[in-house]
Ligand code: SAH
């Protein structure tokens with residue numbers, strides 16, 4: 001979501017004659033787009049502001065801005081810790097930038113944070129997409145779930161679905177521009193349309209409509225909320241040939257008591273049922289997840305349930321994190337139940353070890369098989385070209401070839417599996 005916001009910010013700035021530079025020292029305007037999902041990412045933002053503040057002493061016309069979730073939450077702290085910052089703008093204020101930029105160019109210091117979005121027609125703005133094969137399209141912003149550990153509902157606000165016509169128009173333009181993959185984004189994509197009046201506006205129907213766009217491209221969507229995945233969505237994924245057979249469905253914990261404490265609306269058993277329903281419906285489907293180690297009050301036995309879940313469900317890949325207390329959240333106040341840093345990181349290590357073991361197992365299934373991949377990048381070494389690609393089911397595949405280029409689809413025979421990727425050769 002942040003990457004997508006950054007592309008939109010860069011697009012808006014281009015209206016003012018700003019161009020992106022690879023060399024940070026050359027920049028007249030520096031913006032840090034922050035994430036506050038865990039303390040570590042927030043800390044990184046502050047240390048960057050410190051470096052930039054020093055630079056301002058030698059470059060008087062340098063403007064510094066901070067946006068994203070840390071800005072949305074911490075405006076007073078930023079003012080205090082980094083008074084030299086010219087512009088603080090929140091997650092709801094991106095489309096106000098045309099006005100804000102003019103004002104900071106006139107040496108005003110501004111803080112633009114609102115709790116509701118500044119509305120606009122997003123199609124009025126150019127999006128400076130990163131030149132690659134994939135383009136992001138946010139379809140729903142915010143979240144209504146209030147998982148007890150998570151800060152997102154406080155920084156991104158309540159769910160707001162974009163109008164389907166606007167999304168389809170954006171997708172058509174993306175395909176015309178030559179992108180080969182569209183990823184629909186949302187904190188909970190299954191909620192898409194629930195806040196709009198027309199009950200036919202659902203993720204399933206959006207996929208069906210996007211699938212009708214002419215062209216050789218694929219469609220992905222992230223993130224799915226386990227108990228919100230509908231049969232109609234599974235049918236749409238099955239019907240639509242452009243939609244990848246890939247689901248990112250964060251489980252967070254393999255223990256039902258912890259899930260309840262997290263305010264997740266499913267039990268371990270319900271999650272198992274969802275995974276088995278998906279695996280029964282699709283061949284070669286990839287299911288990935290997120291897990292948190294050391295949620296307040298988590299016992300050793302409850303943590304072991306998480307390790308068992310990764311193993312029993314044979315999850316293809318999982319993002320893992322140690323629990324990080326967040327301001328405003330319910331779990332952040334359970335101070336007397338906090339797990340020590342030592343135990344948290346020891347659990348995280350075991351989680352990562354299990355993840356590696358199961359990822360390798362998942363990859364080994366593909367050795368001797370053919371996967372259709374999309375080439376995303378290339379590196380040249382000793383006159384040989386090594387291509388980096390991704391299969392529809394999200395597996396990363398490396399292969400050597402002088403025949404294919406970035407943006408090409410290719411059928412690849414897989415001959416080797418490693419923990420994080422596969423190796424292969426083009427099928428003759
Ligand atoms: N909407 C998605 C997740 C968005 S946040 C969902 O509901 O699954 C991305 C991931 O960050 C989460 O899945 C969770 O695993 C992790 N995360 C969120 N808050 C966290 C916290 N306080 N500490 C550690 N990890 C956290």
Ligand code: SF4
Nearest residue numbers: 143145146147150152
């Ligand atoms: Fe956070 Fe839960 Fe919303 Fe995901 S569903 S963004 S974890 S509150």
